[in-house]
Amino acid sequence: MSNVTIMDHPLIQHKLGIMRRKTTSTKEFRDLVSEVAMLICYEATRKLALADIEIETPLVKTIAKEIAGKKLCIVPILRAGLHMADGILNLIPNAKVGHVGLYRNEETLEPVEYFCKLPSDAADREIFIVDPMLATGGSAVAAIDILKKRGITKIHFLCLIAAPEGVERLTKAHPDVEIYIGNLDERLNEKGYILPGLGDAGDRIYGTK
Ligand code: PRP
Ligand code: URA
Numbered sequence: 061m062s063n064v065t066i067m068d069h070p071l072i073q074h075k076l077g078i079m080r081r082k083t084t085s086t087k088e089f090r091d092l093v094s095e096v097a098m099l100i101c102y103e104a105t106r107k108l109a110l111a112d113i114e115i116e117t118p119l120v121k122t123i124a125k126e127i128a129g130k131k132l133c134i135v136p137i138l139r140a141g142l143h144m145a146d147g148i149l150n151l152i153p154n155a156k157v158g159h160v161g162l163y164r165n166e167e168t169l170e171p172v173e174y175f176c177k178l179p180s181d182a183a184d185r186e187i188f189i190v191d192p193m194l195a196t197g198g199s200a201v202a203a204i205d206i207l208k209k210r211g212i213t214k215i216h217f218l219c220l221i222a223a224p225e226g227v228e229r230l231t232k233a234h235p236d237v238e239i240y241i242g243n244l245d246e247r248l249n250e251k252g253y254i255l256p257g258l259g260d261a262g263d264r265i266y267g268t269k
Pocket of ligand 2: 193195252253254255257258259260261262
């Protein structure tokens with residue numbers, strides 16, 4: 061799967077190891093979501109185009125580099141994607157932010173859309189959808205469907221943990237999307253939770269359970 065990158069960086073593995081523990085506090089978990097998102101973003105932005113810019117150092121004039129166009133947009137899937145977006149904004153402070161609200165119906169496991177607000181020029185931008193968990197893949201596929209219906213084509217999807225079932229569904233539905241995964245876990249359980257996983261990401265970020 062040429063468009064799937066599984067991060068195997070020791071820092072990510074270490075931080076995910078802390079996040080998986082059931083004893084990790086809400087605050088620590090939330091901070092780690094942002095940190096791991098930043099590390100994945102570092103890889104996901106590797107192919108961004110650069111432009112030359114003339115600058116002056118304290119010694120001489122020289123040609124430096126800057127990100128060309130700066131047309132980026134981060135799209136967190138609510139709720140759990142919000143803290144990934146916060147982390148990434150530390151690295152790309154000028155990016156615009158769109159929001160897609162989806163929750164999984166607990167019985168069917170299918171996503172239900174309840175919110176969508178995107179920058180008016182989103183179709184001109186390179187989009188980074190962020191959500192900590194890619195489980196059945198329903199939410200990721202639905203979010204990308206929503207964006208594509210609005211004419212958006214340049215899409216990347218970033219998650220902390222994925223199940224093989226979700227990766228398969230997402231790559232089948234949207235083979236053009238670049239996918240970046242912190243860790244590929246073993247499988248889903250009968251309730252659609254990732255094993256070993258880290259539990260319900262939204263509940264752990266917001267302390268709602
Ligand atoms: C979680 C997670 C993803 C979705 C993944 O959100 O943040 O959006 O589940 O599952 P899927 O791949 O099977 O669709 P949830 O529906 O729990 O909503 P929340 O973020 O509001 O808690
Ligand atoms: N959503 C989560 O937050 N965790 C899972 O393991 C699966 C879906």
